[in-house]
Amino acid sequence: MTSISPRSVDFHCHLDLYPDLRLAVLACEEAHVATLAVTTTPKAFRRNRDLTRQAHYVRVALGLHPQLAAERASELPLFEALLNETRYVGEVGLDASPNHYAGFTEQVRVFRRILMACAKHGDKILSVHSVRAAKAVLDNVEELLPPGRGRIVLHWFSGSLSEARRALSLGCYFSVNERMFASPSARKVVSILPRDRVLTETDGPFIERDDGPIRPGDVSKATSDLAGLWGVSEDAARVELVRNLRELLVP
Numbered sequence: 001m002t003s004i005s006p007r008s009v010d011f012h013c014h015l016d017l018y019p020d021l022r023l024a025v026l027a028c029e030e031a032h033v034a035t036l037a038v039t040t041t042p043k044a045f046r047r048n049r050d051l052t053r054q055a056h057y058v059r060v061a062l063g064l065h066p067q068l069a070a071e072r073a074s075e076l077p078l079f080e081a082l083l084n085e086t087r088y089v090g091e092v093g094l095d096a097s098p099n100h101y102a103g104f105t106e107q108v109r110v111f112r113r114i115l116m117a118c119a120k121h122g123d124k125i126l127s128v129h130s131v132r133a134a135k136a137v138l139d140n141v142e143e144l145l146p147p148g149r150g151r152i153v154l155h156w157f158s159g160s161l162s163e164a165r166r167a168l169s170l171g172c173y174f175s176v177n178e179r180m181f182a183s184p185s186a187r188k189v190v191s192i193l194p195r196d197r198v199l200t201e202t203d204g205p206f207i208e209r210d211d212g213p214i215r216p217g218d219v220s221k222a223t224s225d226l227a228g229l230w231g232v233s234e235d236a237a238r239v240e241l242v243r244n245l246r247e248l249l250v251p
């Protein structure tokens with residue numbers, strides 16, 4: 001992501017959940033958006049990787065989504081086998097919302113295995129989901145993935161202010177999307193983040209706009225919302241966000 005100069009950053013997008021993965025990759029390439037293409041199962045990784053081999057701006061993360069972790073725990077060995085093929089891991093994490101709480105114990109087991117594997121490899125960057133589970137995510141990160149062994153980017157963080165402060169003290173980054181600005185509590189969390197720990201994301205295609213799902217790499221609204229919060233121009237916010245990405249990627 002650092003070899004060329006991106007215009008903006010989408011650090012969490014499910015390119016393979018759009019109708020045409022090739023077109024989704026192309027959209028990010030043409031707009032020069034440094035994009036992290038997260039995946040939800042290890043089996044999805046290879047196709048994403050194969051379709052992004054020539055990409056300048058898109059990188060693929062190896063994932064095992066917490067909402068699928070309980071039923072796909074059998075793919076953990078595949079996850080571990082593929083881990084040396086990418087520096088990026090995601091979407092991983094924990095989800096304690098009512099629909100997923102039944103499998104929470106299994107989610108924790110899977111997430112811990114992933115954190116241990118990442119710590120063993122070293123130098124991985126993880127995009128982490130933490131819905132209703134910020135404390136459990138941070139407890140496991142603190143125990144198993146010290147800052148010298150990997151980096152955490154908390155995606156669409158919905159934890160409390162004190163949990164956000166704890167995450168900052170553990171070295172975490174935050175990828176922020178436009179929907180967070182519609183929630184007073186999430187907005188408050190974003191407002192306390194040091195600017196140099198912030199990235200943007202779309203979480204496409206899961207964010208809906210009036211005319212359909214958010215487009216891959218379209219962080220324009222998240223960027224302008226951050227610019228407003230920071231009291232800077234959109235261009236200045238973009239420059240800051242790209243700088244943050246470069247800093248995150250320094251080994």
Ligand code: MN
Pocket residue numbers: 012014038091203
């Ligand atoms: Mn996601």
